[in-house]
Amino acid sequence: MDDKDRDMLISIGPQHPALKEPTSFSLALRGEKIDAIQVKIGYNHRGIEKGCESRTYIQDMYLLERICGICSHAHSTAYVQAVETIAGLQVPRRALYIRTLIGELERIHSHLLWLGVAGHEIGFDTLLMYTWRDREAVMDLLAELTGNRVNYGINTIGGVRRDLTKEEGEKILKIIDKLEEQTKYYVQIAQEESTLIQRLSGVGKLPKADALRLGAVGPTARASSIAFDVRKDDPYAAYGELDFKVVSADQADVYGRTVVRLGELLEAYSLIRQVIKNLPDGPIAVRAPRKIPAGEALSRYEAPRGEDVHYVKANGTDMPERVKVRAPTLANSQAIAKMLEDRYLADLPIVVAAIDPCFSCTDRAIEVEGKGLMSWEKLRQYSIDWYRKQGVDFRNVKRII
Amino acid sequence: MSDLTQIKQQLEDKFVYLKGGIREQGERRLWSEVSYDLFFDVFGYAVKELGFDALCTITGLDEGEYLAFIYHLSKGGLVFNLKTKILKDKEDLRTVIDYFPGAAIYEREVVDLLGVKVAGLPDGVRYPLPDDWPAGQYPLRKDWDPKVLDQKEAG
Numbered sequence: 001m002d003d004k005d006r007d008m009l010i011s012i013g014p015q016h017p018a019l020k021e022p023t024s025f026s027l028a029l030r031g032e033k034i035d036a037i038q039v040k041i042g043y044n045h046r047g048i049e050k051g052c053e054s055r056t057y058i059q060d061m062y063l064l065e066r067i068c069g070i071c072s073h074a075h076s077t078a079y080v081q082a083v084e085t086i087a088g089l090q091v092p093r094r095a096l097y098i099r100t101l102i103g104e105l106e107r108i109h110s111h112l113l114w115l116g117v118a119g120h121e122i123g124f125d126t127l128l129m130y131t132w133r134d135r136e137a138v139m140d141l142l143a144e145l146t147g148n149r150v151n152y153g154i155n156t157i158g159g160v161r162r163d164l165t166k167e168e169g170e171k172i173l174k175i176i177d178k179l180e181e182q183t184k185y186y187v188q189i190a191q192e193e194s195t196l197i198q199r200l201s202g203v204g205k206l207p208k209a210d211a212l213r214l215g216a217v218g219p220t221a222r223a224s225s226i227a228f229d230v231r232k233d234d235p236y237a238a239y240g241e242l243d244f245k246v247v248s249a250d251q252a253d254v255y256g257r258t259v260v261r262l263g264e265l266l267e268a269y270s271l272i273r274q275v276i277k278n279l280p281d282g283p284i285a286v287r288a289p290r291k292i293p294a295g296e297a298l299s300r301y302e303a304p305r306g307e308d309v310h311y312v313k314a315n316g317t318d319m320p321e322r323v324k325v326r327a328p329t330l331a332n333s334q335a336i337a338k339m340l341e342d343r344y345l346a347d348l349p350i351v352v353a354a355i356d357p358c359f360s361c362t363d364r365a366i367e368v369e370g371k372g373l374m375s376w377e378k379l380r381q382y383s384i385d386w387y388r389k390q391g392v393d394f395r396n397v398k399r400i401i
Numbered sequence: 402m403s404d405l406t407q408i409k410q411q412l413e414d415k416f417v418y419l420k421g422g423i424r425e426q427g428e429r430r431l432w433s434e435v436s437y438d439l440f441f442d443v444f445g446y447a448v449k450e451l452g453f454d455a456l457c458t459i460t461g462l463d464e465g466e467y468l469a470f471i472y473h474l475s476k477g478g479l480v481f482n483l484k485t486k487i488l489k490d491k492e493d494l495r496t497v498i499d500y501f502p503g504a505a506i507y508e509r510e511v512v513d514l515l516g517v518k519v520a521g522l523p524d525g526v527r528y529p530l531p532d533d534w535p536a537g538q539y540p541l542r543k544d545w546d547p548k549v550l551d552q553k554e555a556g
Contacts (some may be wrong), residue, residue: 043530050540085427130476215455215503234429234478298430298473298480300457309457309473326458328506332519334503 007035014043018349021357024347032344037337041330052323057083057157057292064310067148067325068358071112073099073106074303075310075325076155081236081310083320084156084231085297089288093238093280095159100238101172101238101275102146102154104268104300108179109138110304111261111268114356115186118258121350122199125188134182136177144168161287169276180269187262190255200255204339204351207252214334218306219264220355222248223256230302242274254354291318303328305356329357405479408451415446434484434504437492439539444472444483448500452476457499461511463489463543468517470494487517497519 008029015024022043028036047242048067052060065076077099085092089322107325112135119127139149145153145168154160190196206216211224221228229246231239249256249264292314306328317323332355339351402410405425413420414432418439424432435443447453453474460467487494495513496519497504508519509528516539517534519556530540 038526040526042527042531045529047540050545050547103494128493131408212454213502215501228477295433297426297455298482300480307457310461311458311471311473313462322460322462324458324460330506331503334506 012348014040023352023357025352027131027345027348031074032346032359034340034345034348036326037340039333039336041267041333043048048325051326052320056140056290056318056320057288057320060320061155061157064323064325065151065153065155065325066297068112069305070180070358071106071305071327072103073154074301075327076300077103077237077311078299078303078308078325079323080155080157080312082293082297082299083314084288085159085299086312086314086375087157087288089158089161089286092283092286094163094282095284097153097238097279098160098162098164098284099263100242101272102142102152102166103237104138104271105138105145105172106152107140107268108136108265109135109142110356111265112138114261114304114353115258117353117356118254119199119351121353124196125238128187130182130185130390134179137179139148141175143155144171148242156285156288158288159262159283162281163284169279172272173276176272180266183265183269190262197255198362200253201251202253202255202260202348203347204254204257204344204354205252205341206339208333211335213253214329216306216329216335217328218303219257219260220306220332220335222246223260224252227251228234230307234300236301238275238300240280242271244271254350291316292320300355305325305329305358306332327357327358333357363388403428405429408481411451412443412447416443419443429479430446431479431481432484433482434486437478437485439486440483441495445500447474447481447483451481453479453481453483456497456504456507459504459507460513461515461517461541463515463541465489465543468515470511470517472497476510490516493518493520495519498522515539518540529555 007230010027010029011024012027013019024040027034048063049061055063061076061079064079065072067075088175111132116128116131116135119131121124133258142152143149145164146154146162154162157186186349206220206224208225211226211346225248227246227248230236232246238257244267247260247267248261251259294316296313300311308328309326311321311324336352336355340348343351387394405428409423409425409431412423418437419433422433426432453476457474457475457480460461460471460473462471464486466489467486468489469484471482471484474481474483494517496508503523506528508522509525511517512519513527513530523542535549539545
């Protein structure tokens with residue numbers, strides 16, 4: 001065999017500057033082409049399912065919300081829905097609408113983040129700057145509505161914890177108008193910008209049959225002509241009462257995945273307008289029992305990355321017997337090898353990014369109403385004092401920095 | 402008759418032993434349990450004849466003497482949760498990758514976390530525990546105590 005034909009083995013990860021989260025790719029190359037690929041994940045496994053078994057239902061809600069910094073609402077909603085089913089709780093309609101609102105705002109910030117990452121991976125950093133600038137508007141809005149940019153803590157078992165005022169609704173509509181205008185511009189770019197079209201078309205192919213066989217979900221599956229969306233097919237929250245279409249594409253490549261996410265952004269704006277227009281009056285939560293009667297339930301949620309599955313088993317105590325989570329990236333990770341079959345090494349970053357693997361973006365300071373912009377020192381002191389009032393004393397915890 | 406009730410009816414007609422053992426929950430969930438020697442009859446029928454074309458995941462449960470597994474099969478918005486159980490440390494599962502190749506990762510997960518063996522699952526990278534995880538430690542078993550890890554670190 002000539003040298004040029006010889007396989008080269010390279011490892012990328014688990015720690016690598018180009019990876020946003022720890023993942024390990026072992027690649028066999030023949031020249032520039034990928035001959036074989038092995039993906040290892042699991043580096044972020046934190047034992048959350050086990051942890052849930054020794055915490056109460058409410059504590060678990062906060063723990064599960066922290067599975068992910070981006071689709072935190074997806075996890076907390078999927079979980080509370082399962083618990084509410086077991087407990088037989090009738091969640092007020094107003095709460096269901098507010099959950100839908102936060103869910104769609106989360107989808108917008110997630111998809112805008114993705115669009116920026118995709119632009120970055122193909123050297124189109126202007127797109128990254130634009131979309132991440134726009135995303136800030138949604139993050140600020142979420143912070144204003146819930147108190148947090150991520151991990152919103154809006155849910156509780158039996159409803160939501162914060163109501164929506166008329167003024168807040170009006171503000172959301174104004175921001176949505178602006179974002180829609182911007183998104184239309186990105187749609188135009190995706191339709192007309194030849195560099196972007198050529199770089200993404202035909203890359204990361206996943207024919208429909210393979211997407212089905214490997215269990216792909218979300219925009220990854222919908223870009224391969226699988227028009228399945230939990231919001232439409234297995235409706236939860238307020239989706240059964242709202243008008244929207246499931247966006248799919250037939251390109252079955254990274255370009256198709258871009259088209260689907262852009263289409264979903266436009267649908268999200270429409271959904272939010274409907275939620276605010278039709279927001280029912282009434283309470284935002286019903287009282288949930290501390291002990292959940294024995295039973296089990298399976299809940300599904302259409303997270304920005306696809307179907308998020310939570311199974312909960314209750315044993316009559318205040319702690320669950322078992323909580324099982326299947327996040328969408330685990331389902332989509334099975335298709336990465338197929339997407340990279342016979343492709344070039346240079347396609348790896350964008351193909352992997354195109355399933356939108358999940359990563360966290362939690363470390364931010366925000367302006368707390370009436371308290372001005374806080375320095376880190378002040379913010380730290382504020383949180384110590386706040387916890388002390390709740391009976392937890394952090395004063396003697398040693399600082400690392 | 403709703404789709405769900407119709408599927409329940411089809412299952413009961415085909416497998417008499419399921420009569421009275423299938424539970425409808427809400428509009429889109431079916432729950433049932435079958436002994437492991439009959440599992441593949443029901444599972445195969447649901448996939449091949451009833452159109453359950455996706456496996457959401459496999460949930461593993463430690464039930465004392467037994468390990469139980471729920472295969473969450475979906476057909477659009479409907480989910481058929483089929484449970485089965487085997488004797489802990491005495492019996493093995495058989496792989497379902499012939500039906501769903503993507504299920505390999507869910508099977509590796511129950512192998513790592515519950516310590517079940519899955520016959521027919523090809524060798525591959527373990528998931529989700531690290532390569533140097535101590536042998537014989539299965540975190541999702543009810544008698545497993547995380548203190549084992551502290552001892553390892555201290556040692």
